[in-house]
Amino acid sequence: MSKQRLIVDPISCDAHGICAELLPELIATDEWGYPLLSEQHVPAELLALARQAVRSCPRRALLLAAQREKRA
Amino acid sequence: MRAPATAATLPRLLAGISDEGPCALEAHQRLHGPLPPPLRSKRERTALLDEVERARLCGRGGAYFPLAQKLRAVLAAGHVRAPRYVVANGAEGDPSSAKDRTLMRLLPHLVLDGVAIAGDLIGARGAVLAIGADAHDAQSALERALQERARADEGRPRTELVTVPNRYISGQETALLRCLEGGAPLPRFASPPHQRGLRGQPTLVSNVETLAHLALIARYGADWFAQLGSGHEPGSVLVTLWGAACNPGVYEVEQGAPLGALIDAAGGAAAPLRAVLCGGLAGGWVDSSEAAMITLDNRALSKRGLGLGAGTLLLLPEHACGLAETARMLRFLAAEAAGQCGPCRHGLPAIADCFEETLRGHRGARGSKRLLELAALIDRRGACSHPDGSARLLRSALRVFARELEWHARNGLCPGCEAEPILQLRPARAPRALAISGAREGARSLR
Ligand SMILES: Cc1cc2nc3c(=O)[nH]c(=O)nc-3n(C[C@H](O)[C@H](O)[C@H](O)COP(=O)(O)O)c2cc1C
Ligand code: SF4
Numbered sequence: 166m167s168k169q170r171l172i173v174d175p176i177s178c179d180a181h182g183i184c185a186e187l188l189p190e191l192i193a194t195d196e197w198g199y200p201l202l203s204e205q206h207v208p209a210e211l212l213a214l215a216r217q218a219v220r221s222c223p224r225r226a227l228l229l230a231a232q233r234e235k236r237a
Numbered sequence: 238m239r240a241p242a243t244a245a246t247l248p249r250l251l252a253g254i255s256d257e258g259p260c261a262l263e264a265h266q267r268l269h270g271p272l273p274p275p276l277r278s279k280r281e282r283t284a285l286l287d288e289v290e291r292a293r294l295c296g297r298g299g300a301y302f303p304l305a306q307k308l309r310a311v312l313a314a315g316h317v318r319a320p321r322y323v324v325a326n327g328a329e330g331d332p333s334s335a336k337d338r339t340l341m342r343l344l345p346h347l348v349l350d351g352v353a354i355a356g357d358l359i360g361a362r363g364a365v366l367a368i369g370a371d372a373h374d375a376q377s378a379l380e381r382a383l384q385e386r387a388r389a390d391e392g393r394p395r396t397e398l399v400t401v402p403n404r405y406i407s408g409q410e411t412a413l414l415r416c417l418e419g420g421a422p423l424p425r426f427a428s429p430p431h432q433r434g435l436r437g438q439p440t441l442v443s444n445v446e447t448l449a450h451l452a453l454i455a456r457y458g459a460d461w462f463a464q465l466g467s468g469h470e471p472g473s474v475l476v477t478l479w480g481a482a483c484n485p486g487v488y489e490v491e492q493g494a495p496l497g498a499l500i501d502a503a504g505g506a507a508a509p510l511r512a513v514l515c516g517g518l519a520g521g522w523v524d525s526s527e528a529a530m531i532t533l534d535n536r537a538l539s540k541r542g543l544g545l546g547a548g549t550l551l552l553l554p555e556h557a558c559g560l561a562e563t564a565r566m567l568r569f570l571a572a573e574a575a576g577q578c579g580p581c582r583h584g585l586p587a588i589a590d591c592f593e594e595t596l597r598g599h600r601g602a603r604g605s606k607r608l609l610e611l612a613a614l615i616d617r618r619g620a621c622s623h624p625d626g627s628a629r630l631l632r633s634a635l636r637v638f639a640r641e642l643e644w645h646a647r648n649g650l651c652p653g654c655e656a657e658p659i660l661q662l663r664p665a666r667a668p669r670a671l672a673i674s675g676a677r678e679g680a681r682s683l684r
């Protein structure tokens with residue numbers, strides 16, 4: 166299985182903060198309430214929690230991805 | 238490959254420019270020969286793709302991504318028989334840049350040749366050339382050129398000219414695609430144009446200057462292209478030289494040419510220089526002592542945390558205030574953001590506010606620390622790289638103008654703050670700045 170990391174779709178995210186509550190090990194919030202994600206791969210022991218955070222995001226803005234998206 | 242009309246000297250792109258206005262089809266063909274015929278077989282296409290790859294042509298829209306790699310990605314995406322499109326990006330949303338509209342205005346056929354060749358390479362169904370709504374002279378030059386070449390282009394996919402809102406963000410590739418669909422200039426998250434572009438199909442989005450280079454590489458080949466340039470960055474590049482230059486304008490320079498040689502070719506600096514803004518509003522400031530050493534080569538610049546970006550070089554004279562210039566730019570960048578992503582929507586105005594307060598001495602010595610904190614909060618946290626560019630500009634200003642910053646923290650506004658801005662941001666920008674004389678000056682080799 167490939168290594169995964171958390172990414173957020175910043176357009177969809179509206180700072181609910183549920184993800185940071187569920188997974189404080191990997192997600193903090195900034196001063197406006199938007200998630201600050203750990204850039205590291207999600208360690209195996211946190212993968213289940215990470216999946217739960219992804220499912221719990223009311224905006225479907227949090228994603229687990231094999232690699233970081235390229236932006237232009 | 239055709240024998241090159243020009244040897245290993247400049248001008249290349251700008252060879253056809255004249256005071257008389259746009260280069261007509263006949264003059265263009267006399268100079269460069271006719272557009273190579275459409276590619277007939279997969280073999281021919283592969284050969285030209287390899288040639289483009291060997292030329293190591295990188296995108297001139299700001300990111301310097303290799304064109305060949307992008308072409309291959311478009312070819313690999315979607316169904317084999319999916320219709321593919323070319324979008325030529327002539328939006329030039331950065332008000333500090335004038336090279337794209339100058340190129341389109343003076344050499345419309347070179348740009349249209351590039352669009353046609355890119356279309357050949359990906360077997361395009363059609364092409365769109367997107368241009369800012371205020372670039373009237375470029376628009377009429379392109380319209381005339383399309384009429385002129387209608388006969389010669391028979392049998393090739395159509396190139397449509399479309400105007401997009403005159404906004405900074407319009408040139409971001411996914412915002413541009415949205416504009417072309419009739420929407421507002423809003424970038425989107427993920428799915429790059431090579432996967433989902435025009436009409437949802439695999440699309441090449443390339444800057445108009447990139448395509449103009451392609452038009453010459455298709456004729457003269459990769460070896461010719463590499464006869465100019467530094468080892469890492471072959472070829473030439475268009476730059477917009479503004480500010481305290483005796484002859485500001487658009488110049489074509491050899492990659493790797495010293496910045497000093499460009500300034501000399503522009504008649505020298507009009508005043509002692511304090512700093513240079515390199516790359517445009519998403520670029521970075523460099524101190525004049527360091528600027529004297531830089532070469533215009535993206536690879537070399539990136540080692541200094543700089544880049545050619547949109548190709549702007551803004552010369553800041555000593556009597557101006559670099560911080561006041563930056564404050565206006567940051568305010569502009571905040572106002573131009575699409576407002577879709579939290580960190581960008583909150584962070585950019587917060588930065589513009591804090592920067593102005595620091596400038597007025599209202600933040601004391603704590604202002605710059607707070608600004609660095611805010612830069613970290615926006616960097617790489619948007620759907621597009623707009624906040625990254627703003628963070629780059631901000632950090633470079635704090636570094637290069639550290640001395641002035643300290644002074645401002647204690648004393649507030651300086652005399653330079655009240656002076657006429659060096660960089661005119663919209664709506665004050667004078668289209669006259671597209672100096673033909675500047676472009677002609679650039680005809681010189683700058684090695
Ligand atoms: C905020 C923003 C504005 C941009 N504006 C332009 C533009 O005006 N013109 C342009 O060619 N590229 C612009 N770009 C870059 C495009 O997204 C894209 O990378 C480019 O058009 C690709 O062409 P190239 O590979 O030939 O450079 C912008 C990018 C960002 C993030
Ligand atoms: S739960 Fe979803 S919407 Fe809320 S902060 Fe996290 S990613 Fe954003």
Ligand code: SF4
Binds near residue numbers: 406582
């Ligand atoms: S990062 Fe800023 S400019 Fe880019 S899409 Fe998000 S809000 Fe718009």
